[in-house]
Amino acid sequence: MESLQGRVYLVTGGGTGIGAATALRLVELGASVTVLGRRVEPLEAVVAAAERSGGAALAHSGDVRDPAAVQECVDATVARFGRIDGLVNNAAGNFVTPAERLSPNGWRAVVDIVLNGAWNCTSAVGRRLIEAGTPGAVVSVVATYAWTGHPGTVHSAAAKAGVVAMSKSLAVEWARYGIRLNCIAPGPTTTEGAGAALWASAEDHDRVLASVPAGRFGTPEEIGDLTAFLLSDQAGYVTGSVLTADGGQSLGRQVYGSPVADIAGTAAR
Ligand code: HXC
Numbered sequence: 001m002e003s004l005q006g007r008v009y010l011v012t013g014g015g016t017g018i019g020a021a022t023a024l025r026l027v028e029l030g031a032s033v034t035v036l037g038r039r040v041e042p043l044e045a046v047v048a049a050a051e052r053s054g055g056a057a058l059a060h061s062g063d064v065r066d067p068a069a070v071q072e073c074v075d076a077t078v079a080r081f082g083r084i085d086g087l088v089n090n091a092a093g094n095f096v097t098p099a100e101r102l103s104p105n106g107w108r109a110v111v112d113i114v115l116n117g118a119w120n121c122t123s124a125v126g127r128r129l130i131e132a133g134t135p136g137a138v139v140s141v142v143a144t145y146a147w148t149g150h151p152g153t154v155h156s157a158a159a160k161a162g163v164v165a166m167s168k169s170l171a172v173e174w175a176r177y178g179i180r181l182n183c184i185a186p187g188p189t190t191t192e193g194a195g196a197a198l199w200a201s202a203e204d205h206d207r208v209l210a211s212v213p214a215g216r217f218g219t220p221e222e223i224g225d226l227t228a229f230l231l232s233d234q235a236g237y238v239t240g241s242v243l244t245a246d247g248g249q250s251l252g253r254q255v256y257g258s259p260v261a262d263i264a265g266t267a268a269r
Contacts, residue, residue: 002232005030008081012064013091015042017191021220022088022227027055034058034077064091064117074124086231087125089118089140094197096152107155114159135178137231140167142183144250171240180239182230187246189218214247
């Protein structure tokens with residue numbers, strides 16, 4: 001993987017799960033990172049881990065739903081590290097509920113975190129990059145149900161679809177400033193947040209696992225690696241794209257005939 005030495009990134013929801021793993025991967029590659037989240041303790045744990053590995057990180061507590069708090073975070077990042085090169089929109093909120101039981105406030109909470117939060121952060125970082133005249137990159141963590149839809153997560157699916165459309169729109173609009181915007185769509189990934197929201201019981205967990213042709217969940221570190229790649233100059237010609245990393249889940253399972261036996265005679269998963 002290409003070095004990110006000297007680069008500075010903001011990772012939202014950076015205290016736990018995919019955000020924390022991504023922040024630490026960026027630090028490992030030489031970048032300095034601000035982790036933004038609502039709870040300060042996990043953010044400070046990520047900063048401590050970054051510093052133990054010889055890197056630099058800043059914990060900033062705030063809510064991505066609040067444009068003023070986001071601007072404060074971008075300003076604090078520039079004050080501490082002298083610049084900013086990009087953003088990882090990872091903060092998310094989610095729960096599974098039948099749409100007919102979703103309250104106006106439940107819809108608003110998820111759409112505000114996922115879509116408005118991504119916009120607040122992207123516009124604050126984008127404006128800063130444009131003013132400074134420096135190129136940059138934004139990676140937003142979405143989900144394949146942004147384009148397939150998914151029952152029980154109408155709020156999250158609609159919001160993630162909005163993030164994909166936002167990224168594609170700005171990929172064209174901001175190409176002249178050298179700002180690239182891409183998305184990553186992870187499948188089920190071993191994080192506490194997603195687990196609690198989407199597969200809380202053992203039965204749900206096994207059902208989700210059975211839906212993945214690769215036969216396993218993804219890891220936060222795998223998503224962190226892909227994010228680092230998309231932020232790096234190795235992906236310099238990649239913009240407006242969505243990279244799916246879901247073990248084949250969104251492609252579905254074999255439904256015609258029987259699962260094919262492999263050459264050792266064991267049934268394929
Ligand atoms: C129905 C629910 C609910 C549930 C909350 N609400 N949980 N409704 N079923 N399980 C409703 C509440 O009743 C309330 O509406 C409204 O949502 C707002 O709830 P609050 O708790 O007041 O809001 P807030 O504190 O802002 O919390 C936001 C949240 C919360 C989204 C509800 O869960 C959160 O902050 N989560 C962050 C972490 C997270 O969810 N991570 C998972 C991301 S995984 P009323 O009407 O009662 O006021 C992910 C992966 C996707 O996104 C792809 C996987 C493949």
